Amino acid sequence: xxxxxxxxxxxxxxxxxxxxxxxxxxxxxxxxxxxxxxxxxxxxxxxxxxxxxxxxxxxxxxxxxxxxxxxxxxxxxxxxxxxxxxxxxxxxxxxxxxxxxxxxxxxxxxxxxxxxxxxxxxxxxxxxxxxxxxxxxxxxxxxxxxxxxxxxxxxxxxxxxxxxxxxxxxxxxxxxxxxxxxxxxxxxxxxxxxxxxxxxxxxxxxxxxxxxxxxxxxxxxxxxxxxxxxxxxxxxxxxxxxxxxxxxxxxxxxxxxxxxxxxxxxxxxxxxxxxxxxx
Numbered sequence: 090x091x092x093x094x095x096x097x098x099x100x101x102x103x104x105x106x107x108x109x110x111x112x113x114x115x116x117x118x119x120x121x122x123x124x125x126x127x128x129x130x131x132x133x134x135x136x137x138x139x140x141x142x143x144x145x146x147x148x149x150x151x152x153x154x155x156x157x158x159x160x161x162x163x164x165x166x167x168x169x170x171x172x173x174x175x176x177x178x179x180x181x182x183x184x185x186x187x188x189x190x191x192x193x194x195x196x197x198x199x200x201x202x203x204x205x206x207x208x209x210x211x212x213x214x215x216x217x218x219x220x221x222x223x224x225x226x227x228x229x230x231x232x233x234x235x236x237x238x239x240x241x242x243x244x245x246x247x248x249x250x251x252x253x254x255x256x257x258x259x260x261x262x263x264x265x266x267x268x269x270x271x272x273x274x275x276x277x278x279x280x281x282x283x284x285x286x287x288x289x290x291x292x293x294x295x296x297x298x299x300x301x302x303x304x305x306x307x308x309x310x311x312x313x314x315x316x317x318x319x320x321x322x323x324x325x326x327x328x329x330x331x332x333x334x335x336x337x338x339x340x341x342x343x344x345x346x347x348x349x350x351x352x353x354x355x356x357x358x359x360x361x362x363x364x365x366x367x368x
Contacts, residue, residue, distance in 0.1 A: 116180050
C-alpha cells in the first residue's frame, strides 16, 4: 500500500500518510473533511479520473490508514504534511480541493508555502474563514457548540459520530437524502481515527483563524457550499469566504447539506472537473 513519510513524532517514530494516486493528466488533490478519511471522496475520485485527471487523495495524520502520532494536529503541521506529499509525488500545477476541515488546510498551505505546486484552489463546505465567535468575529459560532462536540466525543465517541453523521448529511424525521448504508459507511470511516486526533482536530478547525491566510490567495478559486448546511453554516463560512475572495467563483447548492460530496456527488464532480480542466 502506498505511504510516504512526512516527519517524525516526539518519540522519533516516522509519521506516514496513506494516499492514492490514480490516473493521469492535470492533477487534482483532494483533502478530506473531519472526521472521515480520503475514502469520502470515492465518487469524485472515480469521476475525475474518468474525466482525464490525475487524482491524489490522502488520509490526514491521525485518520484512516495514516500514522496516529500524539501531536501535530495544528494547521501549520497539517499544511507541512501536505507540502511534503506534493513535493514527494512531484505534483505541479495542481488544483487543490479542501472539503470542510480540509478547506483550512488549503488556506494555510497557500499562505505558509506560498502556493507552491498549486495553480488553483477550491473550497467545498469549508470551515474558512473563521468559525469561532469572538469580539472580532461576532457572526461566528459560540464556543459552547464546539465544547459540546468535544464533550460528546469524550463521553462516547462512536455514539457521537453516529449522530453527527445524520447532521452531516441532513438526515431528519422527514428528510432522508442518504441511505442507512451510507451512514454506516461514513461511521466506518470515522471510527479508525485516533481518539486524540478526533478531539484535537475538532479544536483546530473550530478555533483557527484563516482570515489572513485567505488574503494571500490570488490564484483562480472556486467556493461551493450548501445552503442547508447545519454543520458549517453557509452564513459564517462559504458566504464570508466569498466576501474575502472577490475574484472567486461562488456557487451555492440549494437544499444541499454539509456532506454534498455524497448528496450532490454528480454535480460536484462535474463542477470540480470543469474547474480543474481550465487550469
